Each structure stands twice: as structure tokens, then as C-alpha cells.
Amino acid sequence: MKVGSCVQRFPHLPDFMTHRPTILLHVCCAPCATAPIERLRAEFDVSLFFSNSNVWPPEEYDGRLAAARGLAARLGLPLTADAYDHTGWLAHIRGLEQEPEEGKRCEKCFEFNLARAAAHAREHGFGLFTTTLTVSPRKRSAVIFRIGKAQGPFLKYDFKKQGGFQRNAVLSRLYGLYRQDYCGCEFSDCSRSSRLSRPLEGPAR
Ligand code: SF4
Numbered sequence: 001m002k003v004g005s006c007v008q009r010f011p012h013l014p015d016f017m018t019h020r021p022t023i024l025l026h027v028c029c030a031p032c033a034t035a036p037i038e039r040l041r042a043e044f045d046v047s048l049f050f051s052n053s054n055v056w057p058p059e060e061y062d063g064r065l066a067a068a069r070g071l072a073a074r075l076g077l078p079l080t081a082d083a084y085d086h087t088g089w090l091a092h093i094r095g096l097e098q099e100p101e102e103g104k105r106c107e108k109c110f111e112f113n114l115a116r117a118a119a120h121a122r123e124h125g126f127g128l129f130t131t132t133l134t135v136s137p138r139k140r141s142a143v144i145f146r147i148g149k150a151q152g153p154f155l156k157y158d159f160k161k162q163g164g165f166q167r168n169a170v171l172s173r174l175y176g177l178y179r180q181d182y183c184g185c186e187f188s189d190c191s192r193s194s195r196l197s198r199p200l201e202g203p204a205r
Helices: 003-009 030-040 058-075 086-090 104-123 141-151 161-175 192-197
Strands: 020-026 045-050 080-081 130-131
Touching: 003 030, 003 161, 020 030, 030 045, 030 161, 045 058, 045 086, 045 104, 045 130, 086 104, 104 130, 130 141
Parallel strands: 020 045, 020 130, 045 080
Antiparallel strands: none
16 A cells, blocks of 8 residues: 555554655756656655765856756755865865776765765765666766765665666656756866857757
8 A cells, every 4th residue: 555545544643654764865967867756756755965066167067956956846855955065076086087987086976975965864864865876877886886885875776777867868858957968077078178168058968
């Protein structure tokens, strides 16, 4: 029986029997959050956590955060924006700037953001946290799982499975979301100059 139907039939049930579990979802960007939210909402009360100090330049960060806030408002979900600390992120990945995308720099990048998500989950009483990062075909879920588990009670959910990435594309179009054309940091594949000169729109990756 679903929790909702329980509440309707037995409104006197104590809170612990009617409340759904909560989960903190680390959001890397709005398009990547669409399908994961849809899936998690079937089982959890979902709260969003935007923590992406890897993103550069700051105007790009602002655009991604605005899109995430718009999605949260549209779906009626709470969203917390972490402090933007690109200097701290640069210190964390120091020495790995020239690593190829999908390499060791990206692992340190995941570690930086997921550690902050885990700390927020701990401080605010979430029993679980997870991340939208696994929806990307360019990010290895096994690596993200390992890093997430090392930080705290991480739900290993591979959102790219069962057409998750394709579902993201459908929902992002439906919601008219801003879709960036590079991963995020200044070392991402794609030249810095072309990023700085492009308008805030383009195909998602
Ligand atoms: S390419 Fe993407 S995942 Fe890798 S370090 Fe840069 S922002 Fe992080």
C-alpha cells in the first residue's frame, strides 16, 4: 500500500508511519536534475542542494543556479545554494589542472562537492544523500559511488540507467531549461575563449 493511501484511510496513524524518508539531492545543474528528481520523488521527500564551486566563470555559475532555482520553484521543492568557493575548489584540485576530462581532476572535483553535500546532509538531519552526477554518460557512476560512500550515507543510484539521460533531455525541453555546453570548470573540454564568447544557451552534454 502506498503511504498516501495509508494517510487517507487511517488519518490517526502516528507521524513515524506516515512520513516518507527524506533525501538530499546534490544538483550539478538543472537539466541533470530533472529525471533524478522524477525518480526519487516516487520514494522520498526530496530536498535539493546546489553545490558547484567547480563552475567557472562566476556568470556561468549564476546562470546555472538561476536555472536550478527555477526548476525547484516549478516542482515545489526546497533548494539550498551552497557558498560559491572557486578558490577553495582550485586549491583542492591543484596539480591536476592538465588532467584530461574524466580523469583524476574530475575525481577530486566530485570529492569536493560531495563532501559539502554530505556535511549539509549531516547538519540538517537527512538520512541519505545522493547526486545527479551519475546521470551523465561522461561520468563513471562506480567512481562517484566510491567517493560518495566515503563521505557519508550515500544512496548509490545510477540515474543514467533505464534511459535517464534521454529522459533529462525530454524534461529539460519541456521545462525550457538553460542547457550548458561544457562540464563546468575552466579546464573542461572546450576552449575558454569560446565559452566566454558564447551566449547562455546551447546543447547539453
Ligand atoms: S571537467 Fe567537470 S567534473 Fe572534471 S573537474 Fe572540471 S567541472 Fe569537475
